[in-house]
Amino acid sequence: MAQVLPAERDLRRVIGDGEGVPDGEVEGLSEDDLLELHRRLVQLRTYDERSLVYHRQGRIGTYAIFWNHEAMQAGSVYALEREDWIFPSYRESAIGLLRGMPASTVLSWWRGHPTGWWNPADWNVASICVPIGTHVPHAAGLAWGKKLRGESACAVAYFGDGATSEGAFHEGANFAAVMRAPLILFCNNNQWAISTPLEAQTAAETLADKAVGYGIPGVRVDGADVLAVYEATREAVTRARAGDGPTFIEAVTYRAAPHATADDPSAYIDPARVEEEKERECLGRYEAYLRRLGLLSDEAAEAVRAEALERMREGIAQAEAEPAPDPALLFSHALASPPASFDQDLAELRRVLGG
Template sequence: MAMKSSELNVFESYEERLFQVLSPEGELKTSITGKIDESLMVKMYENMLFTRAFDRKSVNLQRQGRMGTYAPFEGQEASQVGSAMALALDDWMFPTYRDHAAAIIHGQEMFRIFLYWMGHIDGSISPEGRRIMPPAVPIATQMVHAVGTAWASKLKGEKNVSIAYFGDGATSEGDFHESLNFAGVFKTPTIFFCQNNGYAISVPFEKQSASKTIAQRAAAYDMEGVLVDGNDIFAVYLAVAEAVERAKRGEGPTLIEANTFRYGAHTTADDPKKYRDQENLSKEWRETRDPLTRLQKYLMKKGLWNAEKEQELLNQVQQKIDEHLKKAESYQKADPLHMFDHVYAEAPWNINEQKQEWKQFIKKDVNES
């Protein structure tokens, strides 16, 4: 699964090292005895079903004008749910704007995620006892923060890790290289978790990287590199669990690349049909590599799941989602002036000037309406 950089021939085919536990047909390829028990398997499926329902609801809310632009994740549930379930409650999470499933599983409240996409400042608040940072929209900046937090934990003698989520596009940013370099030098307890869904908005991976994989770049920073089937929740969970244990033993960071695919658009403001064969690609991945279907097949073969349980859970999920949506929509409408706050300890003159201009604009708009 993992490889030490000292043992790695960088010219070796990483494709041959893809870590997969559960095949797309729902068959085990390797033993998981003592690693994943039946109750955990069922919980994994329930969590993926839950987060998929949340994602679909969010897309519908945006289309209805009840939320702003939204970044869907359907198709990437195994990567997000599997990785988050391998964390301890006191581990730090640094998500991007697409990692709502990971945040939910790590303890973020759904109504706050709704609030975030409604433009409300309270959507960035982490629950008491959780260490979930606000979603990072600037590409790769959260990776630097994750390394700094992990280094602080190490200096304090704490036994926790920081996980930074990012996409394949982030690996072209300087923050990616700076983060991995610093983490490698100081052996920080950081997990770099890349969800390679094949596209950085409209740019396909092959036009962005000369390296065949992202995982192989670990060799340059003398850290572990893992290439995992991102639609296999068993493989993702075990890869991250191993990285957590490695970090807590003081053996430094891990770079994990989870190969997956987003069925929908980059965001609800994007039209993927302009840059890829959206219909056929999504159809192929849904029919042959869907993360929920894969695990469902396995659970049904073992007698752990059936259609009745599925419908019962879906009913409970929809009820819970609706309750959180009602709570989010009961909040006072987001104040656009908050965009000028909470960035600088003391706002510079140009920010204050822009804030005053916006106040006048809002006042004029209200008077005219």
């Protein structure tokens, strides 16, 4: 068995600050790659900002904001192949867009419309997981299955800092490690689980330290540095494909938005800390990096934004054009032998809905 070293403590970074901290670069990324990463960040940012507006307008339901989480999602997915599987939590609800999934599909999910439930095999993107951590064993099982079949695909499970306190996380991580399953455990450590801060979540010095207990490598990256996230994930993918098993990636960030539209963080978060974090948010930092390299002009940035906005306009129009679903769907797959009372319940529901 390979020797497992203590988890890396320092945050990996590639992007400098334009002043004392110099910019690095990632080997193997062309200028086209750098611009494509930018396009993807803007796509996610636009999705997120528009969704908040759609929520306020009553056009989608409760929505889990992922503002400033885009670099963790775009950077890690860029290190994957299309055959690799993505297991998102609600925080990565729009990650399918990076595989070409229509925005209307994800918006329909937030509208509670059946067209929002895609076939995972169409995109190699599992259903959005709302229970905390329950998708980690699913991802471990899928990854192990790929290994048993001799396929080269791997899986990535996305979860938060709070999920690391859940039994399902432990079971999935331990199982994948023992089976040397090709799994990447991607933890978005935004330092909050709704109103529970990180220090109330764990007694470990870092979340990456947990990897040591599973006998797998643990790395820490700056979650607002899309290039550092990409590089760390690429290494984890290489390890997974080589048969060396899982890697735990702790991407460190700070939640700069409410947990979700139903949350009021002013009750528990220091607003000055949030403002500080917004100053170093991931898209602005990456755009500044591209500008320092001379790769991004105002016009080009504007064109990318306009394209992303158009995709959202089309997406919401398409989602809203879907006919209302039949309320019978609520009952039809619940039980193999439904009780007679279901008929009365459905009739009552139709009466209440005015149908």
